[in-house]
Amino acid sequence: MFKIDQRSSTPIYQQLVQEIKEAILKGILQPGDKLPSVRELSVQLTINPNTIQKSYQELERQKVIETLRGKGTFVSLNYKPSVDKEKLTVLKENLRNILVEAHYLGMKHGEILQLVTRLLEELNIKEGQN
């Protein structure tokens, strides 16, 4: 269900956070859907339960998912993007760094823009509405 690369330099728990957010974005996980339990996922992905736990906590902190005691974890019904200025500046900084990197890997202006639009499409981030 979720792809985790143990060798990647980005922490496993963050990879999982990303994967889940992406699944929601693509509609694979719908608001209200139940997420697999920590133990379940732990077995499926052969990853330490503590790590799964950490991902879920992070997602809950971001209000992307909610935990109902004794019932499980669910995709939040009404996620509202919080206007977090700090996060935004970090994001821009990261984006900036990636663009620099892209250039040093030989990508041209057009190629970069093309890649961005392709990814936006893949991620179901649409033009008008969204």
Added chain:
Amino acid sequence: MFKIDQRSSTPIYQQLVQEIKEAILKGILQPGDKLPSVRELSVQLTINPNTIQKSYQELERQKVIETLRGKGTFVSLNYKPSVDKEKLTVLKENLRNILVEAHYLGMKHGEILQLVTRLLEELNIKEGQN
């Protein structure tokens, strides 16, 4: 000359790598230019010389700069982007993650594209030639 955020979670040596790459991109540092010596920068930025070292070595590994023994470190005269497939896939993955993040921070399709183009401009990555 270079802005380092000691509090940031991204390692100092990586920040410096980024800053130098950016400076070259913007033309502030030209091919052939001498970089400040390790000790010099160390004093300017109040950062340990070893940390500066690490940045310089990383940049040299990437062929962005080169060192002439006993003379100092210089911006490479003819940097050629190496077509590193692996790095490219990592880059795409990172970009993808950032776009997901941008969405969750409430940015719309148009805003994202606008931000990208603005950054490309800032970074002197131009349309036709580059």
Added chain:
Amino acid sequence: MFKIDQRSSTPIYQQLVQEIKEAILKGILQPGDKLPSVRELSVQLTINPNTIQKSYQELERQKVIETLRGKGTFVSLNYKPSVDKEKLTVLKENLRNILVEAHYLGMKHGEILQLVTRLLEELNIKEGQN
């Protein structure tokens, strides 16, 4: 396990890189095997952990080993020699220099070839398959 000569003029971290590569070549270390932890080796060889670190990072850069966060460092499962033209020319240059040196130390044509074949055998670099 690994022989390090503290007095040698070649950096300790490079010696260790060599030793590990050789151990893999000889089959003493198999793909997938766990390498001793940085701290462990540090104690065994009475060498500073940072120096061991540097060796491991160098080997990881060369894709000879890989690290799994929190789990340790392992011999890569499928090492593929990268066709690095630059490294090849450097290698040839070094080999050339060594051959010149051998001559000046009085070794004859036959002796040199004999030494090379003996070393290849020792290193488990075989004729047909390899």
Added chain:
Amino acid sequence: MFKIDQRSSTPIYQQLVQEIKEAILKGILQPGDKLPSVRELSVQLTINPNTIQKSYQELERQKVIETLRGKGTFVSLNYKPSVDKEKLTVLKENLRNILVEAHYLGMKHGEILQLVTRLLEELNIKEGQN
């Protein structure tokens, strides 16, 4: 006359030592031939005179060249390889390392041997006599 790569990681003075030894081996420089003066070479190669000096001193120490006061430096008339056991073991160690490296760069047993014989030929190290 001699090729020096300022960017190479091997010290300039060592490169020069190598180049001169090679020239002698190939017969470009004959026993008794006069070497260019330190100043001359310094200008030709745009290298610090001290560095040239160091090369000459090293070659003299190895009895490859001789200095006649007031007359200049000359290729030794009767070079006899000294049987330096230490140097021999260092040489073997270096050769061993290079062979390991060759393998990790993807060279096969046959290719390595072929390269060695080709280099020996280039260096005028012949089969019977030498």
Added chain:
DNA sequence: GTGGTCTAGACCACA
């Protein structure tokens, strides 16, 4: 003067 290596000791994130 330059960069390269090493040590000792510390702190941190991750699993």
Added chain:
DNA sequence: GTGGTCTAGACCACG
């Protein structure tokens, strides 16, 4: 427990 980063301070080879 693992590796990753950083500092402080030292020594060295090179030009």
